[in-house]
Structure formats: C-alpha cells, structure tokens
Amino acid sequence: MSEATAVEAGGPGSWDDLVAAALLGTDRRPPPGHTADHTAGHPAGHAAGRAAARDAPTALLDAAAVATVRRRAGLAPARAADRPSPAPEDPRPPLPEAAARRLTTLLADRAGLAAGGRRGAAPDLMELLPQWLATANARGYTALSAALPALLDAARARTDLRTAVLAFAGPRALWLARWNPDWRFALRTAGGAGPALTGPSLTGPEAAARLWREGLFAERVALLGSLRAADPAAARDLLVSTWATERAEDRLMFLDSLRTGLGPADEPFLEEALSDRSRTVRATAAELLSTLPGSALAARMGRRALSCVSLDLARDPATITVEAPYACDAGMERDGVAARAPAGRGERSWWLGQVVEAAPLALWSARLGGRTPAEIVALPVTDGWRDDLHAAWCRAAIRRRDAEWAAALLGAPTAPGVGGPGGPGVVSPAERSRLLGTMGAEERAAWVAGFIAGHGLSEAFQLLVVCGVPWAPVLGRSVIDALDIARDAGSYPWSFSGVMGLAERCLDPAEAVRLDALLAPPDEREDASPGAAGYWAEAFRRLVTTLRLRAAMAAELGATTPDPPPTAA
Structure with a gap:
C-alpha cells in the first residue's frame, strides 16, 4: 500500500x-x-x-x-469501473418548445406569501403542475432530458406527483434514479429494478416469479398490482404460491390488490382467507366477497339481513321494522362481523350495521314491496332504528358503487335537512362526498351545484373535491355566484380560501370572462370587515390570472382545455 x-x-x-x-x-x-x-x-x-x-x-x-x-x-487512481449501459430510448414525441419552457417555470416556482401573510395576486404555479402533467401525459409527450432531475426532485417532495411524473418522465427517469439514492422511490413506485411492470407480456412469467420470490416488499406490491391489471388469474396464482409464508401485514396489502379485476374466480381463495389467523385479513376478505353479488358470503349475509328487516303493511303508512341480532355467533365472525362494538356504540346496532352493509342491495326491493331505493329510503322506521339502517345502506352503496342508492340516500340537494339529523342517513360531509363519488360526473356536478345554491359554500369543500375537472358549467356558475354573495356580505375571503384554491385549479378557464366583473373592489359596506373589499378584489385577480394561465398551458400542449387529472372517487 x-x-x-x-x-x-x-x-x-x-x-x-x-x-x-x-x-x-x-x-x-x-x-x-x-x-x-x-x-x-x-x-x-x-x-x-x-x-x-x-x-x-x-x-x-x-x-x-x-x-x-x-x-x-482526491482519490488514488484505481481500476476503472464498467461503463454503465446507456439510458433506454423513449419513442414518444418531445414537448413543444413553449411547453418545455412552461415546465421549467412550474418546476422552479417557489411562490412565497405577500406582505401580511397574503398570497397576493400571483398564481401558485406548483399547484398547477399536477394538471400540466396530466395534460402532457394525455397528449403522449415525454420530458426533455434536462428536466428529469427537477421532475424527480419534485416527485420526491410530493408523493401525489409521483405516478404522473414517472409516466411522463418514462424509462430514462428510472435509469437515472439508479444513480442517486434520493430518487430510489422511483424504482419502488415503478416496480423495482427496471421499467414499470405492465404484466407478464413484458417481464415474462419466470422473471415475474423470480421478482416475487426475491424482490423487496414494495417491488412485490407493484408487481402484483401490475399483474392483476393485465392477468388477474396469474396475479392470484402468484399470491397463492407464497400465501402461507407471508407476514400478516403483507398478506393484508397483497389481498387488497385483488380489488382490481375482482371476479367469481377469486371466490375460493377469498373463502379460504376467511379462516386466516389475522383479523384484518379476514375482514378484508369478507369485504371483497360481499361485493361479489353471487358469492356464498353475500348470500349468507343477505339471509341474516332479511331476518332483521321487514315491512309492516298493517301500519299506515307502511313501516320498516327492525329486529337487530341478539348475538354475534361464530359464523357471523367468520364472515367478517366484528363482535366487539366500539366504545359508546350498542352491540346490537353494531352487528346490525355490519350485516346490512354486507348484504346485496338488490335484496331490498323484493323484501320491501318492490319499491325503488328512493321509496325505500322515504319509509318510516320503527323504534329509532332509522339512522342505523340508513347509515348501513350508505356504506353498502359506497362499497358497491351503486349510484341509484347513493342518489336516494343523498336526497334532494336543496332540502333543508340534507346530510343532517332530519335528512337521509348521510351524517357527515365525508360520507356525502363518498356517495357522490359513485355517481356520474354530470349528475355529481348538478347535485353539488344545487347544494351550494341551497346551503352556500361553508360545507361544500369536500363535495367540490370529488367533482370532475374542469367543473361543469352549472357547477362553475354556482361557485362563482356563491363567492360573489360571500364578497357582498362583507366578510374576509380567507374563510373561503380552500374553495378559492379549488376554483383556481378546477374552474373551466372559459369562466374567466364572467369573473372580470368582480375584479374591481365593491363599495365598502358599513358593517363590512375593514379592507375586505380590497382583499376580495385581489383574490379574484389571482383567480382570473390563474385561469388564463391554465388556458395558455393547454394551448402550449396542443389541447383546447386542460385534460383532467385523476380524481378520487
């Protein structure tokens, strides 16, 4: 030496x-x-x-x-390492020059707050990046090589960007991620040691089996998810091959992947999982089986539910009667019913809710005189069981994504008691938004527009989040009108900052013309908050500027309007 x-x-x-x-x-x-x-x-x-x-x-x-x-x-001379293989080619067309410049601006944005803690009238460019990526991916573009490091840094900082960034950046980003530990998340997100897996057609069954046996947990999860999308049976066979040796927490994650492509062929495996030693695995298997209308578990839970709920025609009007279970037997527990009720919840109502939630919704029309879901929800219920029964139907509609039952449980959006003690069994804004997620985009937008018209914006934020982007004209007009009313009331705009932020990302850019009339500060009312008019004018200027920027972004990418990013159901 x-x-x-x-x-x-x-x-x-x-x-x-x-x-x-x-x-x-x-x-x-x-x-x-x-x-x-x-x-x-x-x-x-x-x-x-x-x-x-x-x-x-x-x-x-x-x-x-x-x-x-x-x-x-520096270091003493050493034997040169093997030269790495070149990055793979990406056959997709590169970005137009104007769009490439826009991406650089979006990635470099570090918008701060204006004096006094306000955002000012400048758009928040980083909040527009998800929509820009969605539009670029929809148009089939790929990133320039010089932008890959900044894209990977942005995805590292924001997990919500990762799927869109990796789709846009393509295989070159995965090649680059192997040389920087800070970007290793890209390898895990994309399925491990190579390009994103899209099924046996690209990886081959032997390579998939080897990765399943030897890969890291995140790689195995990604592999199972991609295989499930391409070949549900192959993914299930892979899972069965090692099921007995997997840890309980891993079995739970793997079992959740069966939601994709769930079908009757999965029933035998899921029935076996009902006897798993892990309670959470058993519960997940039972939930999946309950969403298969023809499954044996759904039939069992249907029989239990029908024994608890009936229609008393002797009453005027006809009334639903409920006889909740008096015990939770071993069969109910095996089918996913949790025996121990949460603190403050009665055992019988707890068991009833789980049984009704897991029963097929199609049973209730025949059981309750051929009525439609809306007519069933309108029926009176005896002995104070109404809220429990409706809440269980609400969870069942969300689980099965049944739009007809969801609409019945939501009720009319302008009804005074909707979502409250006097309305249907939707007891929280979160449940309301999940029910809306089962409905079509137009029906969803119309319902939320009606809700805003009847109740204002104070409880509308979670409902607006699940509406498609850009918002339908009826919804956009409803939001603008409600903001105008709030401005005229003389309050500060900060109470509506969440809705205003959504409007910047979700309003149709064509609505900017309608907003021009709101840019000038209105006359101050005597009872208005000091300076509120000026703050509202600033907020509307930012909104208009952002909408016009979104229109310019879409034009640069060759789209007439921004393509919507995926929205949570």
Missing part, C-alpha cells in the same frame, strides 16, 4: 493518527514513524531521543501539510 493510500485508508500515518498526535501532544504521542526514524539504533541514545522530541512538532506539521495536499488531490 502506498503512503498516500495509507493516509486515506486509516492505516499507519493516516489522518486520524495525525489528529490524535496533535490532540494528545507529540511528547505523549509522537507523529507516526517519527520515533522509529530518530531513535532506533541511534549511537547517542538518550540525547538523540531528546532531539527527536524537540523536532516532533515540526515533523507533525510537515506530515499534516503533506496529508492535506494528498486529501485535496
């Missing part, structure tokens, strides 16, 4: 040895090699040792100077 290598490797004469000698003192710890050089075999004996001790500080400084130069010079 050369002296330079020894200094860097921590051997005799290393930098650490020099630092130790300096800290302890050269009289207690001579510089490496100094004593041997000046005393061993010296004829003067002790006199030579004293001379060497006097020279030791100088020798230490000399050694430190030499070591410093070596450290600054």
Whole structure:
C-alpha cells in the first residue's frame, strides 16, 4: 500500500493518527514513524531521543501539510469501473418548445406569501403542475432530458406527483434514479429494478416469479398490482404460491390488490382467507366477497339481513321494522362481523350495521314491496332504528358503487335537512362526498351545484373535491355566484380560501370572462370587515390570472382545455 493510500485508508500515518498526535501532544504521542526514524539504533541514545522530541512538532506539521495536499488531490487512481449501459430510448414525441419552457417555470416556482401573510395576486404555479402533467401525459409527450432531475426532485417532495411524473418522465427517469439514492422511490413506485411492470407480456412469467420470490416488499406490491391489471388469474396464482409464508401485514396489502379485476374466480381463495389467523385479513376478505353479488358470503349475509328487516303493511303508512341480532355467533365472525362494538356504540346496532352493509342491495326491493331505493329510503322506521339502517345502506352503496342508492340516500340537494339529523342517513360531509363519488360526473356536478345554491359554500369543500375537472358549467356558475354573495356580505375571503384554491385549479378557464366583473373592489359596506373589499378584489385577480394561465398551458400542449387529472372517487 502506498503512503498516500495509507493516509486515506486509516492505516499507519493516516489522518486520524495525525489528529490524535496533535490532540494528545507529540511528547505523549509522537507523529507516526517519527520515533522509529530518530531513535532506533541511534549511537547517542538518550540525547538523540531528546532531539527527536524537540523536532516532533515540526515533523507533525510537515506530515499534516503533506496529508492535506494528498486529501485535496482526491482519490488514488484505481481500476476503472464498467461503463454503465446507456439510458433506454423513449419513442414518444418531445414537448413543444413553449411547453418545455412552461415546465421549467412550474418546476422552479417557489411562490412565497405577500406582505401580511397574503398570497397576493400571483398564481401558485406548483399547484398547477399536477394538471400540466396530466395534460402532457394525455397528449403522449415525454420530458426533455434536462428536466428529469427537477421532475424527480419534485416527485420526491410530493408523493401525489409521483405516478404522473414517472409516466411522463418514462424509462430514462428510472435509469437515472439508479444513480442517486434520493430518487430510489422511483424504482419502488415503478416496480423495482427496471421499467414499470405492465404484466407478464413484458417481464415474462419466470422473471415475474423470480421478482416475487426475491424482490423487496414494495417491488412485490407493484408487481402484483401490475399483474392483476393485465392477468388477474396469474396475479392470484402468484399470491397463492407464497400465501402461507407471508407476514400478516403483507398478506393484508397483497389481498387488497385483488380489488382490481375482482371476479367469481377469486371466490375460493377469498373463502379460504376467511379462516386466516389475522383479523384484518379476514375482514378484508369478507369485504371483497360481499361485493361479489353471487358469492356464498353475500348470500349468507343477505339471509341474516332479511331476518332483521321487514315491512309492516298493517301500519299506515307502511313501516320498516327492525329486529337487530341478539348475538354475534361464530359464523357471523367468520364472515367478517366484528363482535366487539366500539366504545359508546350498542352491540346490537353494531352487528346490525355490519350485516346490512354486507348484504346485496338488490335484496331490498323484493323484501320491501318492490319499491325503488328512493321509496325505500322515504319509509318510516320503527323504534329509532332509522339512522342505523340508513347509515348501513350508505356504506353498502359506497362499497358497491351503486349510484341509484347513493342518489336516494343523498336526497334532494336543496332540502333543508340534507346530510343532517332530519335528512337521509348521510351524517357527515365525508360520507356525502363518498356517495357522490359513485355517481356520474354530470349528475355529481348538478347535485353539488344545487347544494351550494341551497346551503352556500361553508360545507361544500369536500363535495367540490370529488367533482370532475374542469367543473361543469352549472357547477362553475354556482361557485362563482356563491363567492360573489360571500364578497357582498362583507366578510374576509380567507374563510373561503380552500374553495378559492379549488376554483383556481378546477374552474373551466372559459369562466374567466364572467369573473372580470368582480375584479374591481365593491363599495365598502358599513358593517363590512375593514379592507375586505380590497382583499376580495385581489383574490379574484389571482383567480382570473390563474385561469388564463391554465388556458395558455393547454394551448402550449396542443389541447383546447386542460385534460383532467385523476380524481378520487
């Protein structure tokens, strides 16, 4: 080993040895090699040792100077590593020049707050990046090589961008991610050690089986998800092959992938999973089976539900009667009914809710006199069971994505009691939004527009989140009118900042023309908050500026209007 290598490797004469000698003192710890050089075999004996001790500080400084130069010079020459294989080609067309410049601007944006903590009238460009990516992906473009590092940095900082960024950046981003530990998330998100997996046609069954046996957990999850989308049976067979040896938390995650492409062929495996040693795995298997209308579990839960709910025709009007279960037997537990009720919840209502939720919704029309879901929801219910029954039907409609039942449970959007104690069994804005997610885009937008017209914007944020982008004209007009009313009321716009932020991303850019009339500050009312009119004018200017920027972004990408990013149901 050369002296330079020894200094860097921590051997005799290393930098650490020099630092130790300096800290302890050269009289207690001579510089490496100094004593041997000046005393061993010296004829003067002790006199030579004293001379060497006097020279030791100088020798230490000399050694430190030499070591410093070596450290600054870099590493010692070594055998060259194998040259990495080139990044794969991406056949998609590159971005138009104007769109490429826009992407650079969006990625570089670091918008801060204006004086006083306000955003000012400048658009928040980073909030427009998801929509820009969705439009670029829909148009089939790929990123320029120079933009890949910034795209990967943005996806690292924001997990909501990762799917869109990796789709846009393509295989070159995955190649690049192998050389930077900060970007390893891209390999996990895309399925591991290669391009995003899209099924056996690209990876081959042997490669898929090897990755399933040897891959990291995130790689296995991605593999199972991609296989499930391409070949549900192959994914299920892969899962069955190692099911008995998987950890409970892993079994739960893997089982959840069966939601994609769920069909009758999955029933035997799921029935076996009902006997799993993990309670959460059993519950997930039961939930999946309950969404298969012809499954044996759905039939069992249907029979239990019908034994609890009936129609009393002797009453006027006809009334639903409920006889909730008095016990939770072993069969109910195996089918996913949790025996222990949460604190503050009665056991019988807890069991009833789970049974009705898991029963097929198609049973109720025949059981309750051939009535439609809307007519069933309108029926009175005896003995205070109405809220429990309607809440269970609400969860069942969400689980099965039944738009007719969802509309019945939501009720008329302008009804005074909708979503409240006097309305149907929708007891929270979160449940309302999940029910809306089962409906078509136009029906959803019309319902939310009616809700805003009848109840204002105070409870509309979660409902607006699930509406398609850009908002339908009826919904956009409803939101603008409600904002105008709030402005005229004299309050500050900060109470509606969430809705205003959604409007910037979701309003149709064509609505900017209608907003021009709101840019001038209105006359201050005597009872208005001080300065509120000016703040509203600033907020509307930002909204209009953002809408026109979105229109320009779409034009640069060759789209007439921004393509919508995926929305949560």
